[in-house]
Amino acid sequence: MVETVLESKKNNFLWLDLVEPTEEELQDVAGRFGLHTTSLEDCLDPIHQPKFEKVQNTVFIILRAYDTRSRLQTDSIHKITRKLAIFLGNNFIITVHRSELDFVNELKDEWKNRCARDEKSESNLIILLGLVKGAVYSYSLAFEKLEEAIEGYEGKIFTNDDTPVNIKEIHEFRSKVSAIRRVLRQLYDVILKIDDYTDEFAPVYQDIRERLERYLMLTDALREASNDILNTHISLASHRTNEVIRVLTIFSVFFLPLTFIVGIYGMNFKYMPELKTTYGYPSTWLVMVLITAGIYTWFKRRGWLK
Incomplete structure (x- = not known):
């Protein structure tokens, strides 16, 4: 579908938005504006990474915005993001995307309202920055989900579950954090190249760049936090295993001498003098109780029984 978002004959300006265009529609637009064939091929590639290139008098940009419908477990870039291709000319801007993007629709509505009030307000550069800003800011929801997930892991890590x-x-x-960081790094490279075209709108550009730099630092912090959680989990699992081994060892120390005594007198040899004594049985019990008490006292004093 080809939509004319803005058209000003007075200022000779045009914004076309192509949503899930057919190859014929794309070829028709390319013929009207002299778009390069390689750029068209990139438009049709759903998994193409962010890029910036200038062909003759047209700037071609590919952005990737976060897909709010993606699952936390998805770690493929083309599954967690949606592509937006932009052609920027002297008096036109063309946006191409395979599915509806909320920030694009919001920007379209905003500019339709602005131009209804002031026809001189349209500018391909400020619209470009609006699209870039929308793509970058779309990752705020991703980081909200990731931060909630990391807090959940941190809350569960010290539970008593096995x-x-x-x-x-x-x-x-x-x-997923690594995939998001890769695409943000590529977006950052694109934004650095846009800098040459945005002198007039430096504050807007600087705001976008600072936000992206903050997101990149946040991905590093999330990766470090996940590594800490993993290491803590492994340490706690090792600690729990050691605790089990400690308890089993204590039990074995208690029962080893008792088993030795019982084993000797359970061999049923005919000539065992202790078996015929009057106090042989209670004496054996007394010895075993004293051994057990002695081991318990020794362990208690050394702090091995908690």
């Missing part, structure tokens, strides 16, 4: 944290979930979390 497996408070699923290692697979932590791995998927780290993979």
